[in-house]
Amino acid sequence: MRSITILGATGSVGASTLDLVRRNPEGWRIEALTANSNVADLAKLAREFGARLAVIADESRYAELKEALAGSNVEVAAGRTALCEAAARPADIVMAAIVGCAGLGPVMAAIERGRTVALANKEALVSAGEVMTAAVEKHGATLLPVDSEHNAIFQCLQGGRIDEVRTITLTASGGPLRLVENLDAVTPAQAIAHPNWDMGAKISVDSATMFNKGLELIEAHHLFPVGLDRLRIVVHPQSVIHSMVEYRDGSTLAQLGPSDMRVPIASCLAFPARMETPMESLDLAGIGELSFFPPDEERFPATKLARQAAEEGGSAPATLNAANEVAVAAFLAGKIKFSRIPIMVEAVLNAGNLPPAPKSLDDVLVIDEAARRLATAQMETA
Numbered sequence: 008m009r010s011i012t013i014l015g016a017t018g019s020v021g022a023s024t025l026d027l028v029r030r031n032p033e034g035w036r037i038e039a040l041t042a043n044s045n046v047a048d049l050a051k052l053a054r055e056f057g058a059r060l061a062v063i064a065d066e067s068r069y070a071e072l073k074e075a076l077a078g079s080n081v082e083v084a085a086g087r088t089a090l091c092e093a094a095a096r097p098a099d100i101v102m103a104a105i106v107g108c109a110g111l112g113p114v115m116a117a118i119e120r121g122r123t124v125a126l127a128n129k130e131a132l133v134s135a136g137e138v139m140t141a142a143v144e145k146h147g148a149t150l151l152p153v154d155s156e157h158n159a160i161f162q163c164l165q166g167g168r169i170d171e172v173r174t175i176t177l178t179a180s181g182g183p184l185r186l187v188e189n190l191d192a193v194t195p196a197q198a199i200a201h202p203n204w205d206m207g208a209k210i211s212v213d214s215a216t217m218f219n220k221g222l223e224l225i226e227a228h229h230l231f232p233v234g235l236d237r238l239r240i241v242v243h244p245q246s247v248i249h250s251m252v253e254y255r256d257g258s259t260l261a262q263l264g265p266s267d268m269r270v271p272i273a274s275c276l277a278f279p280a281r282m283e284t285p286m287e288s289l290d291l292a293g294i295g296e297l298s299f300f301p302p303d304e305e306r307f308p309a310t311k312l313a314r315q316a317a318e319e320g321g322s323a324p325a326t327l328n329a330a331n332e333v334a335v336a337a338f339l340a341g342k343i344k345f346s347r348i349p350i351m352v353e354a355v356l357n358a359g360n361l362p363p364a365p366k367s368l369d370d371v372l373v374i375d376e377a378a379r380r381l382a383t384a385q386m387e388t389a
Contacts, residue, residue, distance in 0.1 A: 008036050011276075014094055014113050015104035016040040017048040019207050020127045020153065023268045024102050025052065027276060027284065039093040043109070044068055050075035057081075060096070062089045064109070091116035100276065102153070103128045106209055107332050108375050111135060115368050118148040125275040127153035129226045130332075134325035135371040136229035137364075150230070151275040156223050157230055158271035159249035159262035164231070167254060172233050176251040177223055178243040179302065182215040184345075185242070190306070193345035195338065202244075212335045216348050217302065221313025222331075225324050228317050235317055240310055242300040247289065263289060308349050316356060321364035322374045323356060329378035330355035330385075337386045355381045 011028065015021045021040075028035045039060040042049040046068050053061040053076060060082045063072045069085035076083055084093070094101055094113035101117040102125045103110055110128035115135075117124050119142060126132070132139055143150055152158050156177045164172075183200050184193060199211040206214070213219035220240055227238055249271075251261040264270045265286050273284045304311040309331075316323040334348040343351070358381050365371040 008034060009099040010036045010038045010097070011100050011102060012039040012041075012093060012096060012098040012117075013037070013102045013104065014041050014090065014110065015043075015102075015106065015127075016052055017042040017045040018104055018106065019210075020104035020268055020272065021102070024104070024272050024276070025056065027269055027273055027282070028056065030285065031282070038096055038098040041090055041093055041105070041113075043105075046071045046075055053081045054079055060084065060093055062093045064090055087112060094122075095120045098122065100125055100151075102272075102275075103131070104153070106130070106207060108134055108329065108372075111368060111371065115139065115142060118142045118150075119146050121146045121148050123149040123151065125151045125153050125272070129154055129222050130328050132226045132229045133222050133328045134375060135365065135368060136225065136324065138366070138368060138371060140229055151278055152226075152230055153268075153271055153275055154223060154226070155264075155266075155268065155271045156250045157227060158274050159264075160227065160231055160252055162262045162274065163250065163252035163260040167252070167260075169231065169233060171254050171256075172231075172237065172252055173255045173257075174237045174239055174253045175227060175231055175233060176239045176241055176253070177220060177227060178241055178246070178248050178250055178299075179217065179220040180214065180246045181242040181244050181300070182217065182219075184215045185244070185303075190346040191344050195341070198338070198345060208339060209332070209335055212338065212348075213331070215345070216309050216335075217307040218309040218313070218331050218335075218348070218352075220302070221309045221311075222328065224310065224313050225317045235314065240302050242302055243297065244300075245294060245297055247294060247297055265289065308353070312349060312353055312356065322362045325365065325371055325374040326361055326378040326381075327352060327356060329375045330382040333379050333382035333386065343386060351382055351385045354385050 037056040037058040040058045041062040044065040062084045066086040073083045090113045094117040100123045103114045104127040114131045198215040199208050246266045248261045253259040316327040330352040334351040337343045362374045
């Protein structure tokens, strides 16, 4: 039996992880489960899986969680410090599925304890790439990529060497708005209606703007150091091929699979072996054809902005990520138009006087806060 801590247990990745655990109850013990503010679901899951610890990030909900778990053997805690403490507890694997920069501290806490971290929080590597990879090396931690694209690359690299790679190609579905003409009129409901994937609202909007792929480009830059000039993006509407690795001999390996996060999650949970999932085999004859297009960076400039931020380095990636989080939240709240999201991000990046490159997690958080202030000011002038 292996132990697992799930950070962000009530989100889409957390739910998919627990579905796999539920199907193999003899193989797993839940060390800790965390959530941001969803007390009811967190308590229900903690009872179902017999978690040793349940943590709610919103400290004001501590009493509610305590009451919901009264009579159980589940330890209860609340607050950001408690999240980090949960991440640092002994566990065979930590699933890091907290969305956004809120997951930075817990991910770093797990790394500093030398844990194996299944990383579904792409913002952690985007905002703190150099800091985080240095910590992984220093503390002997292991990072396993959960994002379907990075997990696909990881699988395609098994048996190969990074110095033999000619190019790495990230595939993008193009999101629900690839063929929509009037982006000014897009509603939150349209933006989150992803045609292939079942994801949370923020990630779904990022997919619609293509910022998700831009963030993944930066993440891939840190996970697979082949150089930015060897990282490519191609739009693949069917979402069957999740990424490709071309080797110097001209061979290209591609990882194919259904559009379900349980596949890359299972790859991480069982690594270096394989585990059974409920997914049906791909029906390639039924799919019929696979198509590919270059990204339209005029209508969807997010990938171009992300590449520029990665090339600039320093505090630019963290600034890009923070500005995007503010812009997406504003769009979902009905405060700005969909088309304004990349405009706000670009304005923050071009505001000048960016903080120096981060050398610690505290530096990253300072950069994040400064970028959020600039983005909020941009929103107020929208």
